[in-house]
Each structure stands twice: as C-alpha cells, then as structure tokens.
Amino acid sequence: MAANNTSRRTVLKGAGIGGVVGLTMGISGCLGTDDGTDVEGAEELAGEVPEIHLLAPTAGVNPFRNELASMIAENWEEIGFEVDLDELEFGAHVDQAVVQQDFDASLLGWGGTPERIDPHTFTYDMHHSANTQEGGRNTPGYANDEYDELAELQVTQPDEDERQQTVYEAQEILARDQPRTYIANEGGYHPYASARVTDIQPTLGEGLNSFWNMISATPTDSDTVRFGYPAAINSLNPMLDLATPDRQFVRLIYDQLFRIGEDGLPTPWLATDDPEIEDDGMTYTVEIRDDVTFHDGVDLTIDDVEFTYELYADSPTYGSLVDNIEEIETSGNEITFHLNEQYAPFTANVLGQVYIFPEHIWGGVDPDDLADFEDENWIGSGPFQFVDWERQSELQLEAFDDHFETPNADNFIRVPGSNTAQLIGDLESGQLDMVGTVPQPTAVDRVRDDEDLDLAEFEDIGYVKIAYNMRREPFDDRHLRRALSYGVPKEEYVEFVRDGMGTVTHSTISEHNEFWHNPDVEEFYEDLTAAREELAEGGYGWDDDGRLHYGADQ
Amino acid sequence: MGLREYVVRRFLQLIVTFWAFFTLLFVLFRMMPGDPTSMFILDGMTPEQREQRIAELGLDQPLYVQYVEYIRQLLTGDFGQSFIYREPVTDIILIRFMNTIVLMGTALVFAYLIGVTFGALMGWWRNSRFERGGIIVTLMARSSPEFWVGIVLLSVFVFWLGWFPSSGMRTTGGELGGGFVARYGSLDFLRHLFLPALTGAIVYLATPTLLMRSTMLDVLNADFIEIKKAEGLPERTVLYKHAARNSILPLVTVAAIATGAAMGGSVVIETVFNWPGMGREMVRAVNNNDYPVAMAAFFLMGSVVILMNFVADLAYVYLDPRVEYE
Numbered sequence: 094m095a096a097n098n099t100s101r102r103t104v105l106k107g108a109g110i111g112g113v114v115g116l117t118m119g120i121s122g123c124l125g126t127d128d129g130t131d132v133e134g135a136e137e138l139a140g141e142v143p144e145i146h147l148l149a150p151t152a153g154v155n156p157f158r159n160e161l162a163s164m165i166a167e168n169w170e171e172i173g174f175e176v177d178l179d180e181l182e183f184g185a186h187v188d189q190a191v192v193q194q195d196f197d198a199s200l201l202g203w204g205g206t207p208e209r210i211d212p213h214t215f216t217y218d219m220h221h222s223a224n225t226q227e228g229g230r231n232t233p234g235y236a237n238d239e240y241d242e243l244a245e246l247q248v249t250q251p252d253e254d255e256r257q258q259t260v261y262e263a264q265e266i267l268a269r270d271q272p273r274t275y276i277a278n279e280g281g282y283h284p285y286a287s288a289r290v291t292d293i294q295p296t297l298g299e300g301l302n303s304f305w306n307m308i309s310a311t312p313t314d315s316d317t318v319r320f321g322y323p324a325a326i327n328s329l330n331p332m333l334d335l336a337t338p339d340r341q342f343v344r345l346i347y348d349q350l351f352r353i354g355e356d357g358l359p360t361p362w363l364a365t366d367d368p369e370i371e372d373d374g375m376t377y378t379v380e381i382r383d384d385v386t387f388h389d390g391v392d393l394t395i396d397d398v399e400f401t402y403e404l405y406a407d408s409p410t411y412g413s414l415v416d417n418i419e420e421i422e423t424s425g426n427e428i429t430f431h432l433n434e435q436y437a438p439f440t441a442n443v444l445g446q447v448y449i450f451p452e453h454i455w456g457g458v459d460p461d462d463l464a465d466f467e468d469e470n471w472i473g474s475g476p477f478q479f480v481d482w483e484r485q486s487e488l489q490l491e492a493f494d495d496h497f498e499t500p501n502a503d504n505f506i507r508v509p510g511s512n513t514a515q516l517i518g519d520l521e522s523g524q525l526d527m528v529g530t531v532p533q534p535t536a537v538d539r540v541r542d543d544e545d546l547d548l549a550e551f552e553d554i555g556y557v558k559i560a561y562n563m564r565r566e567p568f569d570d571r572h573l574r575r576a577l578s579y580g581v582p583k584e585e586y587v588e589f590v591r592d593g594m595g596t597v598t599h600s601t602i603s604e605h606n607e608f609w610h611n612p613d614v615e616e617f618y619e620d621l622t623a624a625r626e627e628l629a630e631g632g633y634g635w636d637d638d639g640r641l642h643y644g645a646d647q
Numbered sequence: 648m649g650l651r652e653y654v655v656r657r658f659l660q661l662i663v664t665f666w667a668f669f670t671l672l673f674v675l676f677r678m679m680p681g682d683p684t685s686m687f688i689l690d691g692m693t694p695e696q697r698e699q700r701i702a703e704l705g706l707d708q709p710l711y712v713q714y715v716e717y718i719r720q721l722l723t724g725d726f727g728q729s730f731i732y733r734e735p736v737t738d739i740i741l742i743r744f745m746n747t748i749v750l751m752g753t754a755l756v757f758a759y760l761i762g763v764t765f766g767a768l769m770g771w772w773r774n775s776r777f778e779r780g781g782i783i784v785t786l787m788a789r790s791s792p793e794f795w796v797g798i799v800l801l802s803v804f805v806f807w808l809g810w811f812p813s814s815g816m817r818t819t820g821g822e823l824g825g826g827f828v829a830r831y832g833s834l835d836f837l838r839h840l841f842l843p844a845l846t847g848a849i850v851y852l853a854t855p856t857l858l859m860r861s862t863m864l865d866v867l868n869a870d871f872i873e874i875k876k877a878e879g880l881p882e883r884t885v886l887y888k889h890a891a892r893n894s895i896l897p898l899v900t901v902a903a904i905a906t907g908a909a910m911g912g913s914v915v916i917e918t919v920f921n922w923p924g925m926g927r928e929m930v931r932a933v934n935n936n937d938y939p940v941a942m943a944a945f946f947l948m949g950s951v952v953i954l955m956n957f958v959a960d961l962a963y964v965y966l967d968p969r970v971e972y973e
Contacts, residue, residue, distance in 0.1 A: 184681030184936050192697075206687060228694035289673050320820055325931070335686045373699055410696055465733055480825045484732070485743060485923035486816065489823070506819050510917040511927055515814060519921070522813035524804050616755050 132625035134634030135582060135644025142567055142641045143631065144175040145577075146561075148190050148199040148257040151180045155202075156533070158557055161276070161586050163198050166558070167624075168346065168580040173641030190560065192228045197568060198559050198577070199232065205298035205555025205603065206337060207353035211441040212609040213261045214555075215601045217244040220267060234271035234564040249435040251374040253608075256437055261611040264600045268569055268614035274559040276577040277587050277602045279595040282530035282548035284517060284540045289313055290526045292501060293549050296355050297605055300551040302341050304530040305355050308476050308500040310527065316503035321516040325484050325509035328631045329471050331448045332463040334410055341387060341529075342507060345490060346388075347448035347473035350379055350398070351440055357606065359441045363393070363474075365426075367440075374435040379444065380427045386495055388478040389469070395423045400452040404431075407460035415443060417505045430505065449474065462596075476500045534592050553595065556605035572631025578617040579624035650964065660956055661859070668949050671715055675937045682706060682731035683936045683942060695945060704730055718940075726946075727939040737945045738923065746948055747924035749831055749861075750916070751909045753840060754847025759902055761848065762855030767891045769856070770863025781856070789853030791910060797846045797919035805840055811842050814921035843920040854900055862894040869893075898965060903959035907952030 117610045129347040132412035133293040147169075149162030159180065178424040183188065199565040209215060218224055222236035223260040243263040250256035268272075283300040292311040296303035302322075310318050324338050331343050344352075353369075354360035361367060363385060364564055369378040417439075420431040432439065451472055458466050475492040476498050492500045506595035508525060517524040517536045521543060532540060540546045559581065562570040568574060583597040599616045602609045632644040683704065684697045692700075693937050701707050726736035765785075769778045779945065788796075805813045812818070817835050830836065866872065867890055875885050914926030922926075925944050932941035 181680075182934070184685035185679075185932065187685040188681035191688050192682075192685070201689070206691075226694050228688060228692075228697045255831060317820055330733075333733065334684075334700065335690070337689055337690050380942050409699055413695060414695060483823045483923075484739075485746075485928065486823070487819050489820065504820065506813070508819055510814070511921045515921050518801065518805075518813050522809075522820070524813055524815070563739075575667065 110581060110610075123150070132622065132629050133643075134625075134629045134635065135620055136338065136634055137519070137645035138634045138642040139634060139645050139647065140643055142174065142573075142643060144177050145169060146177050146197040148179050148186055148196045148201075150186060150200070152184050154186075156180075157279075157586075158202070158397075161582075162588075164582050165200070165580060166622060168582065169577060172576065172580055172621055172628070173635050174577075175640070180569055183486060188362050188647050191232055192308055192392070193564065194227060194232070194234070194564070196560075197431060197565065198560050200557065200559050202373055202557045203555050204337060205278070205553045206207060206340075207296075207298065207303075207357065208442055208446060210297070210353060210357035210554060210609075211438040212606075213248065213438040213442060213601055216247060216260060216263045217457060219329065220244060220263075220602065224591060230317075232560040233272040233562060233568075235265065235270070235602060236563075240266045240270075241565065248437050249374065250263060250437055250512070251370055251435070260602065260609050262615050264611040267601050268350070268599055268616075271574040271578045271617070272561060272563060274362050274561075274581050274617065275598045275601055276557045276559070276583050277591075277595050278553045278556050278604075279591065279607060280550070280552035281591075281594040282537060282540075282550050283527070283529055284520055284521070284532055284536075284548055285527040286520060286525070286544055286545055286548035288416050288545035289315075289523075290318055293527070293551040294355065295551040297357055297551065298553050298555060299341075300529065301527050301549055303340075303355075304341070304352065306527075306564055307341075307345055308333055308498060311430055311501040317506060318502040319526045319566060320510060321508050321510050321519055321526070321528045323510050323512050323516060323530050324452045326482075326488060326507070329479070330464065330466060330468075331379060331450075332466065332606070337645055338529075342488065342490075343448065345477040345505070346471055346475045346476070346479055347450070348385070348393075349448055349473045351445040352439060359445045362445075363398075368444065368584065369572045374437070375432045377432070377444070378427055378429045383426055385448065385474055387474045388493055391451060391453055393449065393451070393474050395426055395428055397452045398425050398428050398449055400456065401429075401450045404450060404455060404458075404460075404463070405447055408463050409461065410464060411447075415444060417443070418622075480504075500601050511517065531594070534548060537592070551603040552603075554606045556598055556601075556603065568630060572627050573633070576624040576631070578629040579620045579627060581617070582619040584618065618622055653964065654961065657957065657960060661953065664727045664953055665950070669718075669721065669801050669946060670714075672942050672945055672949075673714055676942055677710060677713070679936065681934075681936050682840050682937070683748060686731075692801040698822075712748075726943040729940045731932075731935050731937045731939055731942075735923050736939045739928070740943050740947065741924060743853060743925040745830075747910065747913050747917070750840065750843055750922055750924060751906075751913050752849055753844040754916075755851055755902075755906060755909055757844065757848040758844065758851035759855050759898070762852045763859050763895065763898065765852075765892075765896065766859025767886070769860040770867060770894070771890070773864065773867075773884050782860075785853045785856045786808055788849050789857075791850070793846060793850050793915040794919050795848050795907050797843070797916060800920065801919070812839050815839055816923055843916050843922055846919070847909065847912070849911070851905060854901060854905060858898055858901055859894060862897055863890060866890050889926065899962050899966060900959040900972055903955040904952075907948075907955040910951045912950045 113401055116280055116417050133191055147162060147166060150158050152159040160393045162178055165177045169176050186201065190196045190201060191242050218230045220231055220240060222241050224231040225234045240263060243259050247256050247259040250259060283295060285301060288309050292309045293301060294306040294309040295301050296305055312318050326339050326342055327336060328339060329343055331347055335343060348363050350362060350364045351359040352362040363381050365380045381395060381398060387393055402415060402421055413635065417433050417436050418430050419433045422429045423465050454468055476493055476496045477500060480489040480491050482488045493546055513530050513532055516525065516528045517532050519541045520528055536594040540548055561574050563569050587595050587597055596604060599610060600614045604610045632647045634644050636642055636643050684692060684700050695942040707714060731735055732739060765781065769781045772778055793961045794863060801813060816839050872890060874883065875889050893947055913924055914930060915923045929944040932944060
C-alpha cells in the first residue's frame with residue numbers, strides 16, 4: 094500500500110513539476126533559481142531558517158497519518174526547509190505537543206464527538222488565547238485579539254443566525270492566519286455483518302459507535318448484537334475522566350436531559366421539549382418526562398435531576414462543567430437553571446452532557462469519593478441496563494423494556510479486541526456483528542467482497558491538522574505558516590492514502606457540520622509555487638542550494 | 648561447599664536479582680514519555696482536571712519519594728491501584744495471569760511431550776528418512792514467527808474448515824465469572840484453547856526435539872548402551888529404560904527456562920487470538936502509561952523467569968550428583 098502510494102505520488106509530482114517548468118520556460122523564458130520555479134526571494138540573505146521539528150504518529154499508531162507526515166516533510170524540503178521528522182507513540186506525542194508544548198509543528202487529530210458539533214469547542218476552546226496553557230486545547234498558542242472577541246461573542250448569542258455570522262467570521266480569520274493547517278475530516282467505513290444485523294445507523298463523526306446506531310441495530314436471527322472495539326472499557330463510572338470509548342457505553346446506561354441527535358442538534362430526551370430560554374440568555378427552564386424509571390424500578394423525578402446537578406458541582410472532575418450555573422430551582426416537573434453568564438452552547442454542552450443519577454444510590458457518596466464509587470449494578474435510566482462485565486472479555490447489556498425508546502436488540506455485548514485486524518477476523522468468522530473502527534485498506538476490500546458483510550460509511554467533523562508552535566520563531570510569522578500550509582498535499586492524502594475516505598478541509602468547522610461551516614474561507618491546496626511566493630512576500634530568500642534563509646531586511 | 652550453603656547463597660542472589668529487577672522497572676517506566684492522563688487529553692480533559700489527577704496519583708512528588716512508596720507497597724504485597732481502571736492491580740492481574748498460565752502451560756506440556764518423544768525417536772533412528780524429515784520440520788517450526796503460525800492455523804481451522812472459534816476464551820453472551828472449574832473446565836473453553844495452545848506448542852516444540860535428539864546421540868554412543876544391547880535386552884527396553892531416560896536430564900534446565908520465556912512469548916499469541924491474558928494487558932498498560940499495572944505485569948513475568956532459573960539450578964544439583972557447587 095505504502096509503496097504503491099509513493100510510486101503514484103512520484104508520477105504525479107513528476108507530471109506537476111514538468112508542467113510548471115514547461116509553462117514558466119515557455120512564458121518567461123528564464124529560470125530565476127535553479128530549483129525549478131521563477132519565484133525570486135530576498136536578494137540579501139541573513140541566516141538560514143532553522144530546521145523544522147515535525148512530530149508525527151508512528152505507522153503503528155496511525156499508518157495513514159504517518160504516510161502523510163512523510164509527504165509533507167518531502168514537500169517542505171522542496172520549498173527550502175530542513176525537516177526533522179520525529180515519529181512518536183500516542184502518549185508520548187500528546188505529552189510532548191499538548192502538555193510540554195515542546196515542538197515546532199505537530200501532526201495530530203482532533204476528534205469530532207457529537208458535543209463538538211456545536212462550534213464552541215472548535216472555535217473558542219481550540220483557538221482562544223485563554224486556552225494556551227500547558228495541556229490547553231489551543232496548542233499552537235494562537236493569540237489574536239480580533240479573533241478572541243469573536244470567540245467570546247458567539248458564546249453570548251442565543252440567536253442562531255447571529256451566532257452563525259460570528260462563527261463564519263471567526264473561521265475566516267483562522268483561515269487567513271493558519272495557526273494550524275486544517276487538512277482533512279477523516280470520515281471512513283465501519284464494517285458490520287449485513288447478514289446478521291439490520292437498521293444500522295452510522296452518524297456524523299462516530300459511525301457505528303453512535304448512540305443512535307446502538308439502539309437502532311436489529312439482529313436478524315438472534316436477539317443479540319455483538320459489537321467489537323479495539324480497546325477495553327476503563328470504567329463505567331460517569332464521574333471519572335472518561336475516554337471516548339467509555340462514554341459511548343456509559344451513555345447507553347445513563348440518560349441526559351438532552352441528547353445530540355442524528356442531525357447534530359440537541360434533541361429533548363428526558364426533557365419533554367426544547368428548553369425555555371429567557372431573553373437575557375441566562376435562564377433555562379426544562380420540563381422532564383413523567384414516565385421514566387431507573388433500572389431498579391424507582392421513578393426518576395425532578396429531585397434526581399436537581400440532585401445530579403448538585404453532585405456534578407461538587408465533583409472534582411466535573412465541577413467545571415457546571416460552574417456556570419449559579420442557582421437551580423425546581424417546581425413540579427420543571428427545573429430552572431440560572432447562569433452566571435451567557436453561554437449559547439448550554440443545551441448541547443451542559444444539559445446534553447450531564448448524566449442523571451439515582452439519588453437513592455449516589456446520595457450518600459462523598460464528593461471526593463465519586464470517582465472511586467463502584468455501583469456494582471450501574472443503575473441508570475438509559476435504554477440499556479447493565480447485566481455483567483469482565484473487562485478483558487465482554488460487557489453485557491440488555492434492553493430496558495420500560496424505557497420510552499426501547500432498543501431493537503434485546504442484548505448488546507461489547508467485546509474488546511486486541512487490534513483492528515483481529516476484530517475483522519472475528520467479524521468474518523461470525524463471532525461479531527459490528528466493529529467500531531476503520532479497517533486497514535486491505536481489509537476494506539475483503540469486507541467488500543464478503544457477501545455477509547458490508548461497510549457503513551460516515552463523515553467526520555473532527556480533523557487531522559498540523560499545529561504550528563507560534564510561541565517560537567519562525568512560526569510566529571503568518572507568511573511562513575501559510576507557505577507551510579501550501580506544502581500539505583490534502584487531496585492526495587484523502588484520495589490516495591486514505592483511498593477516498595474523508596474530505597479535504599480548510600476550516601476548523603467541517604463542511605459536514607452544515608449550519609456552522611463557512612464555505613467561503615481561504616483555501617490552501619498543495620501548491621509549492623504559491624508557497625514560495627508567500628515566502629518571498631514575507632521577505633525570505635533562497636541560497637544557491639535552494640535552502641531557505643531569512644532576508645537581510647526581515 | 649555443601650548443598651545447604653549453595654542453596655542459601657543462591658537464595659541471597661535471588662533477592663538481589665529481584666531488587667535490581669524492580670528498581671530497573673521503576674526507573675524505566677518513569678522515564679517513558681507521557682503520563683497516565685495523556686490518553687484523555689484529546690478526549691477533552693482540561694488542564695485543571697489533568698493537574699488534579701496527576702496530584703491525586705502522587706506523580707507530582709519527587710522521584711525518590713515515589714520510589715520509596717513503591718518499595719513500601721511491594722514489601723506489603725500490594726501492587727497499588729491501576730491509574731486508568733482505578734481498581735487494585737492485584738484484582739486486574741491475577742485473573743489474566745491465570746489465563747496466560749493455562750494457555751502457555753498447555754502449550755508447553757504438549758510441546759515437551761511431543762518434542763521429547765519425537766526427539767528420542769529421531770536419535771534412535773539416526774540417518775533414517777524419518778530423522779532427516781524430522782529435522783527439516785522441526786527447523787521450520789522453530790523459525791516460524793508465532794503470529795504467522797497463528798494466522799496459518801486460523802485460516803485453516805477457522806476460515807476454511809470452520810472447526811474452531813477465531814478468538815477469545817469462551818463464547819460471548821454466556822455466564823461471566825465463576826470459579827476455576829467453571830472457567831477452565833468447560834468444553835467451550837477447550838474449543839477456544841485449542842488453536843492458541845497449538846500455536847504455542849508448534850513454536851516451542853523445536854527446542855526439546857533437537858535437544859533430545861542430540862543428547863540421545865551422545866548417550867547411544869556410550870559404552871553402557873552397548874553393554875545393555877549385548878545383554879540381549881529388547882530394543883524397546885534399551886530405548887526407553889536406558890537411552891531416553893539418561894538423555895532427559897539437560898531438558899529439565901531447558902524446560903524451566905523455556906517456561907519463563909514462554910510467558911513473555913504469550914504476548915503475540917494472545918494478540919492474534921484475542922486471549923484475555925496478561926500479555927495483552929501488558930501492552931495496554933505500557934501504551935497508556937498505567938505504571939502500576941505495567942510494572943506488576945512485568946514483575947510477575949520476570950519473576951517466573953528468575954524463579955524458573957533458580958528451580959533449574961537446584962533441580963540440576965539434585966538430579967545429577969556430578970554437578971559441583973560453585
């Protein structure tokens with residue numbers, strides 16, 4: 094696969110460069126530098142632009158992105174940079190790039206979980222200057238007052254059209270400044286056994302891991318759906334810092350007032366309707382359903398809801414999620430939240446995130462012990478109830494028949510696999526019905542050819558990107574970052590490396606997030622000439638070997 | 648030096664080896680980049696949550712404080728709590744360790760039963776077609792990587808013939824938990840055990856076969872075999888009672904050491920067959936910087952190697968009176 098790509102790529106690039114050289118010779122009849130283009134840089138040169146230290150995942154962690162990193166490094170070298178490609182395991186990569194912030198450029202993904210469909214995470218969390226601390230989400234250290242204002246403004250706009258306008262402008266500024274190169278939304282395929290399960294419902298960003306898929310999937314000749322994933326569940330305790338695969342099952346057992354719907358918008362769940370929001374955008378009132386019970390038969394009441402929000406406020410892990418709530422009132426079946434300040438994504442990011450707990454079980458738990466609390470039966474009110482669990486082997490759930498959205502499968506079993514290839518084997522041998530991970534390209538073809546199996550295609554709002562460390566020279570220079578962005582072969586990555594899985598992106602908001610995506614932002618396709626022009630404009634120049642230097646005037 | 652003195656000295660050496668071993672483990676894992684929060688950061692853990700967690704785990708303490716605490720825990724037989732699962736490491740490790748022992752134990756028993764018999768016959772029928780063919784087969788088995796053997800067995804017995812399940816330790820959806828018998832006594836379990844154990848048996852078969860063959864050749868050249876033959880004993884008696892028995896001694900050492908090595912080798916087999924054993928858990932723990940689990944897993948596996956070497960030394964002294972205590 095890799096060799097194949099390289100050869101295809103070499104051919105393509107050969108053709109491209111041939112074309113450019115031919116054209117420039119034909120038109121101007123001269124060659125400015127001996128590297129094949131006529132872009133003239135600064136005449137008087139200062140020192141060399143320092144080597145770029147690019148962090149990327151190993152092929153074991155992510156073969157696609159590993160290949161992409163080599164392609165990028167090659168292009169950057171062609172523009173005149175020196176590149177030191179450093180391949181890292183996942184934990185080490187996150188630690189060095191996100192926590193230690195010791196990098197020049199870092200190629201990592203950012204996941205598109207449903208609560209990130211609201212534009213807040215992708216605009217405010219990832220790019221506002223308040224989040225540049227160690228471990229913060231603004232990894233590049235991007236700090237732009239004009240941008241900060243927009244990121245703050247969108248939070249306070251309850252009117253969706255006004256907020257959309259603000260989010261549009263924010264995306265334009267990001268595209269212009271390129272604190273990151275936004276490369277591609279990596280959608281993909283999740284394999285499943287079409288002969289054994291129907292009504293699958295892959296959703297945006299999550300594919301078959303989606304909540305809606307798990308309650309919709311229907312076994313054809315048994316009453317059980319067996320779901321494989323290449324990692325065990327760490328914990329089912331919703332009060333822990335949970336990894337995404339954990340959350341995907343916690344949310345089957347526990348309900349929220351709202352869930353992120355298949356369309357990406359918060360949908361009433363335990364709530365009867367959309368929240369009533371007062372004009373100041375600071376008061377939210379929600380009415381809850383009166384037909385809900387917990388798995389042990391006890392009614393879920395407004396007191397449980399109030400108790401839960403207070404519990405969250407006391408939780409060391411999740412206190413910050415609800416610290417914008419100043420006061421809670423209840424009356425009848427209604428609960429009213431008074432906020433400290435306006436927060437437009439409140440429904441999606443708070444009401445849609447907080448799991449409602451039974452007070453009769455969690456009531457006596459000391460806040461400091463929440464994370465270690467073991468409810469052996471994990472009593473929630475969700476569409477599936479807990480049966481049994483052996484972490485290394487399987488998690489067994491069964492449909493909760495008293496739920497207002499009874500799932501289609503009576504039993505749902507989650508099996509942790511050792512890796513994707515092994516899980517696909519289990520799918521082929523009939524031991525699994527669905528797999529929540531994207532197979533290697535060779536396995537994709539095998540699944541396609543197997544008449545019992547099929548692929549569920551989905552798009553993503555998360556993306557792979559390169560972050561530039563703007564705390565350092567020369568990455569604080571916009572021209573240089575823009576030039577580097579022109580060196581990223583986005584289309585080739587999606588078409589050839591990922592075999593068509595996913596879409597190219599130029600914005601922090603994916604085109605699949607239709608309402609919030611600004612389709613008119615500046616685009617950066619692979620264009621090495623444009624990269625050189627950008628550098629020349631920034632005052633850089635090249636020596637006789639084609640190596641990039643600072644200009645003397647810079 | 649007498650036997651008792653030798654055993655005592657060997658035992659003291661054992662203690663020093665253990666101390667060096669777990670100190671090395673401690674240092675190695677703390678030097679690894681990343682920390683147990685790394686896997687949560689891209690899922691949305693905030694910097695405040697991260698710092699709080701690090702402090703909770705005591706990872707903000709100076710290294711020597713952490714080291715002293717670690718030794719103190721170990722001395723009380725406590726491996727601590729998993730950083731990621733937040734459960735006692737002992738609970739996590741023991742069950743998986745048992746699963747690994749059952750798998751690799753079965754594999755080794757078969758490897759040595761078949762290997763010893765096969766090797767003895769190869770030595771007995773020296774220069775026959777059987778011996779030449781046997782050597783080729785054995786060398787092929789020896790040089791095949793474990794994952795490859797596993798995949799070949801999977802494609803034949805699972806995907807082609809459909810006789811065995813492709814992974815796991817039992818059919819999904821059944822009763823979980825249960826005691827030793829419920830776990831390892833069922834037919835369903837044996838069906839799941841067969842292929843991974845066979846993979847291990849094939850991979851570990853070569854050493855006892857070749858070793859048995861070559862010691863057989865030495866023994867067969869010894870004078871006492873000639874005498875036994877001259878006494879007019881039947882061939883079978885000479886082969887089993889005299890030749891094979893005397894050839895088995897070196898295998899005791901090798902078997903003990905192989906047991907240790909097989910525990911490490913289980914990682915690959917467990918990955919291919921999704922066996923819920925310790926090898927897989929070790930890989931997970933290392934990837935997630937779950938130090939307590941990773942260290943306990945390495946500690947247990949390493950202990951098997953160290954202890955088996957110890958046993959091999961003692962067994963040798965006991966079995967062969969000619970061995971001197973140095």
